[in-house]
Amino acid sequence: MKSRLVLGCLTTEGVVARARDEFDAVIADGKDDMSGTELVAAANAHQAAALLFTTTTRLDGAAIAALPASVRVAATVSVGYDHIDIAAARARGLIVTNTPDVLTDCTADHTMLMILAACRRGYEYEKIMREGWRRRIGQGELLGRRVSGKRLGIFGMGRIGRAVAARARGFGMEVLYHSRNRLPAELEAGARYVPTFEAMLPECDILTLHAPAGAATDRIVNARTLALLPPGAVFVNVSRGGLVDEDALFDALQSGRLFAAGLDVFRAEPDFDLRFAKLQNVFLTPHIASATQETRDGMGFRALDNAALVLSGQAPRDPLWR
Numbered sequence: 001m002k003s004r005l006v007l008g009c010l011t012t013e014g015v016v017a018r019a020r021d022e023f024d025a026v027i028a029d030g031k032d033d034m035s036g037t038e039l040v041a042a043a044n045a046h047q048a049a050a051l052l053f054t055t056t057t058r059l060d061g062a063a064i065a066a067l068p069a070s071v072r073v074a075a076t077v078s079v080g081y082d083h084i085d086i087a088a089a090r091a092r093g094l095i096v097t098n099t100p101d102v103l104t105d106c107t108a109d110h111t112m113l114m115i116l117a118a119c120r121r122g123y124e125y126e127k128i129m130r131e132g133w134r135r136r137i138g139q140g141e142l143l144g145r146r147v148s149g150k151r152l153g154i155f156g157m158g159r160i161g162r163a164v165a166a167r168a169r170g171f172g173m174e175v176l177y178h179s180r181n182r183l184p185a186e187l188e189a190g191a192r193y194v195p196t197f198e199a200m201l202p203e204c205d206i207l208t209l210h211a212p213a214g215a216a217t218d219r220i221v222n223a224r225t226l227a228l229l230p231p232g233a234v235f236v237n238v239s240r241g242g243l244v245d246e247d248a249l250f251d252a253l254q255s256g257r258l259f260a261a262g263l264d265v266f267r268a269e270p271d272f273d274l275r276f277a278k279l280q281n282v283f284l285t286p287h288i289a290s291a292t293q294e295t296r297d298g299m300g301f302r303a304l305d306n307a308a309l310v311l312s313g314q315a316p317r318d319p320l321w322r
Helices: 013-022 036-046 061-066 086-092 102-118 123-128 159-170 197-203 246-253 274-279 293-313
Strands: 004-007 024-027 048-052 075-076 095-096 151-155 174-178 207-210 234-237 258-263 282-286
Touching: 004 013, 004 036, 004 174, 013 024, 013 293, 024 036, 024 048, 036 048, 036 061, 048 274, 048 293, 061 086, 075 293, 086 095, 086 207, 095 293, 102 123, 102 159, 102 207, 102 234, 102 258, 123 282, 151 159, 159 174, 174 197, 246 258, 274 282
Parallel strands: 004 024, 004 048, 048 075, 075 095, 151 174, 151 207, 207 234, 234 258, 258 282
Antiparallel strands: none
């Protein structure tokens, strides 16, 4: 008999087809991912052995306690796992896995898109064209910031941070970084380590975030830390909205203290703070950095691999603890 699985997130046709082929699967079929309550209800009704879901589904302590005993593995189709109560899962003996590596390149590509669009006023230029462009623009108007040669500060030098650094070097950027631990020289690849986040900020022409959300990083970008950036700096976030005090960021953008921002993530999603949509110096995308066919297929397949390994009595490829 096939193992029973609940696929609680809307995903690609290839992932759905494989889930149906390899598992006795219940598939999310609405217009949105299952909520935590819906995922638990589906798991109980199906007596599932495995759950696949993503960051939009919160699996907190209460949800984990309400799961049937049949559930052995919860595979999140994401790198981040701040939507899961890890302590509760571990206490229950529930194996939790994620999908590292698969989305690194596409997320780093999107980061460079955000850097370029923010520095080069991508929203404003595109808006002019959509509105019909019928007036010559003088050489002193709508000037952006050159990216090549700038100092790029990376907060969080994991897989994605390192991939961004590699791309930045192609633009002739000077890369500096702060992370919980300094990397070995071969992984730094010429990037300069700065011991504290605050010490790095005055040297950043552009700051990009690639750190996980959590108590240690909540609102680490705030009025105090934003004030440490050079006037006219550019800010990019494709990591987690929880790292940012959005009131402070809005004030810095509106006042011109920051030249521009590129934002893919927000504290509230999808109901983000609409004030940012009214600012001309912000390039916005809807938490979409990993959204390519190749990456979304790869993420779903990796999660299915992890579930299949656990249910066959083997160790998963990507456990969150060992």
